[in-house]
Amino acid sequence: MAKMEATAASHLLPKICFPSPHYLQPNPTIKFPTASLRESSRVQASNPKREQQDSAMNNNTSEEDLKYLVKLGGGSVVGAAVIKYGSIIAPEITRPNIVQALVMVSAPVVVAVWILLNQSRRDRDVV
Numbered sequence: 001m002a003k004m005e006a007t008a009a010s011h012l013l014p015k016i017c018f019p020s021p022h023y024l025q026p027n028p029t030i031k032f033p034t035a036s037l038r039e040s041s042r043v044q045a046s047n048p049k050r051e052q053q054d055s056a057m058n059n060n061t062s063e064e065d066l067k068y069l070v071k072l073g074g075g076s077v078v079g080a081a082v083i084k085y086g087s088i089i090a091p092e093i094t095r096p097n098i099v100q101a102l103v104m105v106s107a108p109v110v111v112a113v114w115i116l117l118n119q120s121r122r123d124r125d126v127v
Helices: 002-010 013-017 048-089 099-124
Strands: none
Touching: none
């Protein structure tokens, strides 16, 4: 009986899993744009003064970016060392404390909300 049901269902499987050929034919109602690339593209001449200003700004920005990346990398290394070896120096920081954990998680959110509320009050008072 189970074999008969399996064979009865097996002839339906290709119809369910694989679409019939009429689904694979392109849809004649879809229209594609006919404009060529030559008609729609424009090229603007470069401005040498603007390029010099941009390159000077990029040099300034790259120095600032480099300083930021050095600070970020240094902070990451120091933070990793504190996390890895902090229990040797101060074993108290590895003992679980639910109150301390909740304060550490909720403090940044509370501070951010407080800063946003104060900023919005100042903006409202200025206007």
